[in-house]
Amino acid sequence: MDFAIFLVQLLNGLQYGLLLFLIASGLTLVFGVMGILNLAHGSMYMVGAYLVWYFFQLTDQFLLSALISAALALGLGVLIEKTLIHRLYKRNHLDQVLLTIGMIFVFNALQSILWGDDPLGVPVPELLSGSIHLTELVEYPVYRLFVAALCLLLAGALYLVINRTRIGMLIRAGESNREMVECLGVNINQLYTLVFGAGVMLAALAGVVAAPMISIVPGMGEHVLITCFVVVVIGGMGSIKGAFVAALLVGVVDTFASVLVPGVSSMIVYILMAVILLIKPEGLFSSQK
Amino acid sequence: MSESPLSQSPSQLSQANLAEADDTSEAHAISEAHAASEAHARSESTVVLETEGLCKYWGGVKALDNMSLRFHERSLHGIVGPNGAGKSTLLNMLCGTYKPTAGRIIHNGDCINDIRPYDFARRGIGRGFQKTNIYPQVTCLENCCIAAQRRVGGSFNIFLPKNSSQLLEEMADQALAQVGLESRRDEIASHISYGEQRQLEIAMVLATAPSVLLLDEPMAGMGHEESQLIIELLKTLKKDYCIVLVEHDMDAVFELSDQLTVMVNGQHLITGSVEEVRDNSKVKEAYLGQGDEVI
Amino acid sequence: MFFLKKAENWFVWIFFPLALLLPLFLEQNEFYVNKLTSVVIFAMFVMSLDYLVGRCGMITLGHSMFYGLGGYLFIMIAPEYEAVNFWVYTFYICVIAALIALVVGVIVLRTSGIYMIMITLAIAQMCFYFFSDSVEFGGNDGLFIFTKPDTSLFGLSFFNLDDPMHFYYFCLLSLFNCLVFWKVVTGSRFGRIMEAVKDNPARTTALGYNVFLFRLISYCMASALAAYAGYLFALQYGYVNPSMMSWQTSGTALVMSILGGMGSLYGAILGTVVYEGLHYTFEHLTQHWLLLMGSMIIAMVMLFKSGLAGVIDNLVERRK
Numbered sequence: 044m045d046f047a048i049f050l051v052q053l054l055n056g057l058q059y060g061l062l063l064f065l066i067a068s069g070l071t072l073v074f075g076v077m078g079i080l081n082l083a084h085g086s087m088y089m090v091g092a093y094l095v096w097y098f099f100q101l102t103d104q105f106l107l108s109a110l111i112s113a114a115l116a117l118g119l120g121v122l123i124e125k126t127l128i129h130r131l132y133k134r135n136h137l138d139q140v141l142l143t144i145g146m147i148f149v150f151n152a153l154q155s156i157l158w159g160d161d162p163l164g165v166p167v168p169e170l171l172s173g174s175i176h177l178t179e180l181v182e183y184p185v186y187r188l189f190v191a192a193l194c195l196l197l198a199g200a201l202y203l204v205i206n207r208t209r210i211g212m213l214i215r216a217g218e219s220n221r222e223m224v225e226c227l228g229v230n231i232n233q234l235y236t237l238v239f240g241a242g243v244m245l246a247a248l249a250g251v252v253a254a255p256m257i258s259i260v261p262g263m264g265e266h267v268l269i270t271c272f273v274v275v276v277i278g279g280m281g282s283i284k285g286a287f288v289a290a291l292l293v294g295v296v297d298t299f300a301s302v303l304v305p306g307v308s309s310m311i312v313y314i315l316m317a318v319i320l321l322i323k324p325e326g327l328f329s330s331q332k
Numbered sequence: 333m334s335e336s337p338l339s340q341s342p343s344q345l346s347q348a349n350l351a352e353a354d355d356t357s358e359a360h361a362i363s364e365a366h367a368a369s370e371a372h373a374r375s376e377s378t379v380v381l382e383t384e385g386l387c388k389y390w391g392g393v394k395a396l397d398n399m400s401l402r403f404h405e406r407s408l409h410g411i412v413g414p415n416g417a418g419k420s421t422l423l424n425m426l427c428g429t430y431k432p433t434a435g436r437i438i439h440n441g442d443c444i445n446d447i448r449p450y451d452f453a454r455r456g457i458g459r460g461f462q463k464t465n466i467y468p469q470v471t472c473l474e475n476c477c478i479a480a481q482r483r484v485g486g487s488f489n490i491f492l493p494k495n496s497s498q499l500l501e502e503m504a505d506q507a508l509a510q511v512g513l514e515s516r517r518d519e520i521a522s523h524i525s526y527g528e529q530r531q532l533e534i535a536m537v538l539a540t541a542p543s544v545l546l547l548d549e550p551m552a553g554m555g556h557e558e559s560q561l562i563i564e565l566l567k568t569l570k571k572d573y574c575i576v577l578v579e580h581d582m583d584a585v586f587e588l589s590d591q592l593t594v595m596v597n598g599q600h601l602i603t604g605s606v607e608e609v610r611d612n613s614k615v616k617e618a619y620l621g622q623g624d625e626v627i
Numbered sequence: 628m629f630f631l632k633k634a635e636n637w638f639v640w641i642f643f644p645l646a647l648l649l650p651l652f653l654e655q656n657e658f659y660v661n662k663l664t665s666v667v668i669f670a671m672f673v674m675s676l677d678y679l680v681g682r683c684g685m686i687t688l689g690h691s692m693f694y695g696l697g698g699y700l701f702i703m704i705a706p707e708y709e710a711v712n713f714w715v716y717t718f719y720i721c722v723i724a725a726l727i728a729l730v731v732g733v734i735v736l737r738t739s740g741i742y743m744i745m746i747t748l749a750i751a752q753m754c755f756y757f758f759s760d761s762v763e764f765g766g767n768d769g770l771f772i773f774t775k776p777d778t779s780l781f782g783l784s785f786f787n788l789d790d791p792m793h794f795y796y797f798c799l800l801s802l803f804n805c806l807v808f809w810k811v812v813t814g815s816r817f818g819r820i821m822e823a824v825k826d827n828p829a830r831t832t833a834l835g836y837n838v839f840l841f842r843l844i845s846y847c848m849a850s851a852l853a854a855y856a857g858y859l860f861a862l863q864y865g866y867v868n869p870s871m872m873s874w875q876t877s878g879t880a881l882v883m884s885i886l887g888g889m890g891s892l893y894g895a896i897l898g899t900v901v902y903e904g905l906h907y908t909f910e911h912l913t914q915h916w917l918l919l920m921g922s923m924i925i926a927m928v929m930l931f932k933s934g935l936a937g938v939i940d941n942l943v944e945r946r947k
Contacts, residue, residue: 080741082878130929136686136741141885142928144878148921156915269752269874276745309756313749317734320746324738427833453835465830467823478823482835486816488844493811494819540834 047181052298058187060294061194065249066267067274067286068201069242075281076214076238079128080139083146085268087243091116091250092259093154096163105168109251113244120243124236132235147265154261163259190252197245198287205283210234270297273316279326288327380405380574381426381457381544386435388421388598395421396598399435403544408570410589411578418598419578420462423546426576427459428452439544454482458542462549464529468522472513472532475521476504479539507539508532511565527558534565545575551584563587586610634936634943638893639806642900646799650792660791664863666903667798671805672856673880673887674895675849678809680881681890682818683845684825685736688744688877689751692731693724693850695872697857699758700724702770702867713776713788717855724854725847732846736839748874759869769868772861788862798859802896805852809892812848821845882924888936897935 070084091112098108123146131139166172167186174182205211213234257263274293278285293312300311307314319327381403388396396418403409411419424430426437428449436443439455447455467475477494480503486492495501508514511531516524521532530550537545550566551559563584569575570588579585585592592609594601602612609615646667653659676690700720705711735746758764775788786793812818821841823831828838861867870876879902887898905923909916931938 074741080744127925127929134932136744137680137881137885137889138928138932140686140688140744140878141882142925144882145921145924145928148917148924150921152915152918152921156918265875269748272745273749276742276749280741306760307757309760310753313753313756316749317746317753320738320742320749321734324742326742429829429833448837450832450835450837453833459833461830461833465827465833467826467830469826470822474819478819478831479834481816481819487820487836488817488840490812490815490817490844490848492816493814494816536830536834 047178050177051181051183052302053295054183054187054191056295056298057291058191058194058294059298060291061191061198062249062253063267063271063274063294064198064287064290065194065252066246067271067278067290068198068283069245070271071275071278071281071283071286072214072238073242074275075283077128077132077235079131079239080136080143081128081242082140082143082268083150084143084242084246084271085264085266086147086150087116087120087246087264088250088253088267089154089264090119090150091247092165092254092257092263093158093163093250094247095251095254096165096259097158099165105165105255109248112251113248116247117240117244119247120240121236123243124239128239129232129235150264151261160261165254165259167255186255190256193252194249197248201283210237214238270312273312276326277316277319279329282326282328285326285328378405379403380440381576382438383422383426384436384438386422386425386437387433388418388425388430389433394598396425397600399595399600401593401600401603403574403576404591405543405574406571407590408566408575408577408588410585410592411576411595412580412582412585412592413595413601416597417595419595420548421598422595423459423548423576423578426452426544427457427546453540453542456541456543457546458537458540458544459546460530460533460537460548460550462552464526464533466521466529466533466536468520470521471518472508472521472524472535473501473504473517475532475536476507476539477501479536480504480507483541504539507535510538510569511535512561525558527554527561530554530558530562531565534562534569538569543574545569545573547575547577547579549579550577551579551581559584634940635891635893637943638897638939642893642896643799643803647796650795657791660795661863662907664791664795664798665860666899667795667802668856668859668863669880669883669903670896670899671798671802671859672853673883673899674802674805674809674892675852675856676877676880677884677887677890677892677895678813679845679849680884682809682813682825682892683821683842683849685842685846686740686744687735687747688874688881689735689747689749690849690853690880691872691874691876692751692754693728693853694857694860694876695754695758695867695869696724696727697854697859698861698867698871699764700854701858701861702764702772705774705776708774710774710777713778714780716776717858720854720858721851725851728847728850729843731850732843736842736846748877751872751874751877755869755872755874758872765868767869769866769870771866775862775865794863798863801855801859806892806896808852813892817841817844886924886927886934888934888940891934891936894934894936897939901935 066084066088069087070081073079073081073084094112094115095105095108098111099105102108127142127146131142167184171186171189173185175185175188177183203211205214270293274289275286277292278287278289293315296315297308297312301308304311323329379402383399383401386396386399386401387394399418399422401409411422413419421430425432428444428447428451432445437445439457444452444455453459467478470478477500480500481487483503484497484500486497505514505517508517511534513524513528513531513535516528516532521529524532534545534547534550547566551562554562559581566575566577566588570590577585577588586606589606591603592606593603594609594612594615602609602615604612646663649663650660653663672690672694676687679685679687679690697720700723701716704719704723705716731750735743735750738746759767764770778784778786778788786797788794813822820831820836823834824836824838824841832838857871860871883898883902884895885898886902887894887896905920906916909919913919927934
């Protein structure tokens with residue numbers, strides 16, 4: 044493999060990893076702060092992609108559609124938390140699994156009713172549709188770089204929110220000791236709603252920005268969900284930092300595996316996870332004791 | 333621990349002090365004879381459990397440092413110390429929950445540092461937990477049956493009905509009788525009172541036929557009468573078992589202990605008889621506070 | 628004697644006679660008999676999961692791996708064009724599955740709670756992709772079983788695997804045996820300690836039991852019976868494919884088990900029957916049956932805390 048191809052693969056891997064982080068951060072936040080295992084998180088990614096496709100059909104404006112989609116996703120997250128998740132904090136993981144599997148069913152059905160089962164696509168926005176030359180022969184699409192940059196930006200923003208704000212302080216407290224946050228008592232309901240809504244929005248946003256790069260198909264949520272689980276587990280449940288490192292690791296490993304060892308490429312991520320859990324059963328950056 | 337525990341003068345102690353004041357010579361004679369006989373008994377009674385230079389570090393924090401203790405059979409060894417002194421850490425190492433960083437634990441002459449946590453119980457080291465730790469959803473009898481079944485065997489037999497053994501039930505009943513819970517035999521464990529749950533926990537440990545009983549604050553959170561019940565129970569039990577008792581209730585510890593160890597900040601301060609410890613100036617200074625109020 | 632609880636007794640006395648009689652009304656329609664058979668087979672699988680999750684407290688999302696392996700193992704070890712003995716291969720498959728579970732269990736059981744959910748999922752996914760990517764095992768399409776085994780025992784043949792009615796009754800008998808087996812296990816001395824391990828592992832260790840070993844044995848038993856169910860499924864349809872091992876299969880089984888009432892064992896049958904019944908009904912009502920199914924599940928979680936078995940228990944206890 045020459046250097047240029049290596050570079051392209053590395054960029055692909057990092058960009059995929061960053062996208063994974065966007066989704067996984069919501070998953071790990073919701074678990075870390077609220078102790079909720081949300082299996083329907085992947086569906087939010089799917090919802091984001093379908094929403095942006097729908098609004099793009101209506102408005103023909105990618106940015107506008109993206110913003111509307113993100114706002115709707117936030118609303119959806121808040122709605123779900125207020126109506127359903129809210130009543131499940133005191134229940135065990137099994138009930139959460141059951142509820143969120145039910146939600147997967149509903150979202151899949153709604154997707155099929157509203158938008159059908161055919162693969163859909165969103166064109167890359169005009170402004171970002173070009174490519175840049177890495178070397179004389181190898182080009183790299185600008186949009187992918189844009190996505191990577193955007194994800195990094197969001198990761199940075201998330202970092203600032205978590206480390207510099209009061210809400211962030213509560214979230215960090217939740218990461219290390221969930222019971223303690225419950226004891227703080229202050230507006231805990233609002234915090235939960237906010238975190239869940241933000242988690243849903245991040246996942247939907249990942250779906251939105253991914254939409255021009257992939258074909259939008261039914262079941263896309265479940266596939267990404269499992270990969271995100273792997274990320275969250277490798278990183279350590281509830282740890283944002285862990286999710287970031289693990290997402291990049293998974294992204295790069297997965298991308299290179301599909302080039303170097305195509306035969307076992309779909310297994311490689313799971314092997315990675317099994318190996319890491321064997322060494323560190325609680326993940327790389329586990330904060331929950 | 334803002335107030336000195338001794339200032340809440342225990343009845344027994346103040347009586348002893350009064351006796352001393354009234355009839356000094358006789359009291360002296362009695363206590364001397366008592367001490368002599370006790371020393372004699374101790375040298376003869378065998379050491380069941382022993383620690384040699386036991387240490388536990390959590391990262392850089394020394395939870396327990398260089399602890400060498402001997403626990404004798406048929407006696408009660410009290411361990412006291414302020415919060416964070418490392419008492420629970422010590423107990424957790426004696427029953428295999430934590431592995432020592434350095435030092436040795438010796439049981440009946442064998443070093444048992446490296447045996448599995450469940451093997452501690454098999455060797456006869458039974459423990460009670462700081463928080464009530466029973467099986468709340470089943471009856472008291474069943475709680476003891478679970479404990480006693482290891483002695484009867486067949487725990488890996490998936491076809492042997494669990495209620496088939498008369499012997500097992502007798503063992504469980506006997507353990508319940510030892511702590512005086514016969515009347516609660518068929519009640520669900522979560523339905524009996526808190527004090528009774530603590531008794532049940534001791535019964536469970538007894539049902540495993542231990543030689544050493546490690547008890548972590550069995551009287552915590554109890555009312556006076558309930559505590560008194562446990563004290564009476566421990567008085568009976570120490571005739572047959574080696575008991576290591578971690579307890580905050582000073583009256584109880586002074587009343588029960590044959591030997592007493594004081595720990596501060598993971599360090600061993602002193603080990604001796606109740607009198608030795610009570611009169612030790614270091615103890616007064618480090619832990620008991622203004623002991624002169626009592627004396 | 629095994630069915631001590633009243634509700635359980637009721638259920639057994641209603642369900643099994645009904646299940647015995649039902650095919651008599653459906654004799655003209657092979658489709659329905661086959662449908663019933665697959666429900667009965669899946670109930671066996673769900674029951675093994677129910678034991679694992681509800682009675683041992685080990686939540687796994689990777690149980691479908693053993694269900695799928697039951698089918699694939701048969702293809703791997705049996706000669707392609709020669710009828711082998713059914714009973715012998717049942718034994719082989721259960722033993723091999725238990726051995727695989729032994730290895731997997733040693734890894735998986737180091738963790739607990741949410742980590743166990745994840746790592747079981749990961750291992751099952753690994754297995755899923757192994758079979759769906761391999762050319763040798765037919766990839767996504769799976770493989771056909773060309774020769775069904777011969778069911779004679781000591782030279783006597785009791786039933787014919789190709790006859791749907793025979794097969795149905797055999798599966799029903801297997802289901803009953805599974806129920807009895809799990810009841811015996813949970814009522815045994817082993818079951819007592821397993822229950823103790825589930826309720827309070829720290830206490831059970833302190834009493835001198837090797838908690839890990841109890842979990843491992845349970846894991847192996849449940850995996851062997853899951854493989855048995857998968858083996859029957861493969862024989863019924865004459866093929867295996869990787870979707871048997873997909874995480875959706877585990878998820879569905881978990882839903883059925885929770886629906887029926889986790890840990891009640893008979894609830895596994897109840898949950899499977901009700902779920903499949905609803906599935907069938909909704910499917911005929913609308914193409915978007917998932918919407919109804921999903922809403923049903925959500926309503927279920929919100930309304931009942933201990934599944935259908937809990938509801939029945941309450942009803943029966945109240946009548947008393």
